[in-house]
Amino acid sequence: MFWQDEEETSAITIPDDIVDVLFTLQCRSLPVDHAHALSQALLAAVPWLAEADAGIHTIHVAGSQNGWERPSHGGGQHLLLSRRTKLSIRVPEARVAALKAALEGISLDIGGAELGIGAGKPKRLGKPTTLFARYVAGPEDLDEEAFLRWTAERLREQLDIRVRKALCGKQTPLTTPNGALPTRSLMLADLKPEESLRLQQQGLGPHRLMGCGLFIPHKGIDAVHKAE
Incomplete structure (x- = not known):
């Protein structure tokens, strides 16, 4: 330390040239270890993410809720998503409209789980x-x-x-x-x-x-x- x-x-x-865009989701569960699968699915849908100084946040949920404990990585375990769970993508502000147009309303396969993406809303850092x-x-x-x-x-x-x-x-x-x-x-x-x-x-x-x-x-x- x-x-x-x-x-x-x-x-x-705080300049707003880089923002997080938060998308609502329709998904019941997702593999805990989903970083690579999520990245590949989003790159297939939005190829310019690879060249836009973008970052894709992994989808995260609370450590515990109603007696449920978040499982650890490995073993093919799944996260239980709530209606408040969001997908967050960090992009230049100039790319927000294009990102929303590419993702809103589509569904992605993330390790066998269907991830429906809803409306996106930018959030300044x-x-x-x-x-x-x-x-x-x-x-x-x-x-x-x-x-x-x-x-x-x-x-x-x-x-x-x-x-x-x-x-x-x-x-x-x-x-x-x-x-x-x-x-x-x-x-x-x-x-x-x-x-x-x-x-x-x-x-x-x-x-x-x-x-x-x-x-x-x-x-x-x-x-x-x-x-x-």
Whole structure:
């Protein structure tokens, strides 16, 4: 874990050139390990996603609801989706209309599950000082300390972000035709607003179309521990 004293931050205007587009869904269940299947299905429907600096968030549901516990990756287990579950795709604002036109009203096959996509609504990125990525694909065979060093170096060199507080989470292999893709969850805290925005817009590491390196707002370190 990295931990340094926080610094004062100043208010900034958040540009809307990158947004998340949230689509309503019609789907009862979905494989837990669906990142690759979802990516391929969406790329088949919207080929320009591969060249648009886009990111596809994996579909996520609450850890527990009405006594149901979210299953772990592996074993062919399924998520139970609610009516409030959304599909979120991060794209340049100029691409929103084209994305909605391509996806609204279609159905996709995701690992044998039918995923019906409804209306999409853009949502601007905020400026939270704490961000969380469920999956970050870094170099293989790194322990937690080495992974955090890699994170700090890459953020400093590529995005001019200084890591102040970081917590590395559990490892999750994502299934692909070429074998398991190793990933780790990652929380970064005490980001400056401009750093937070930059990180959300550009991400960290490869495989953004499989949900890797995409950061979302989070409550903080305690909440990450509970999620793990």
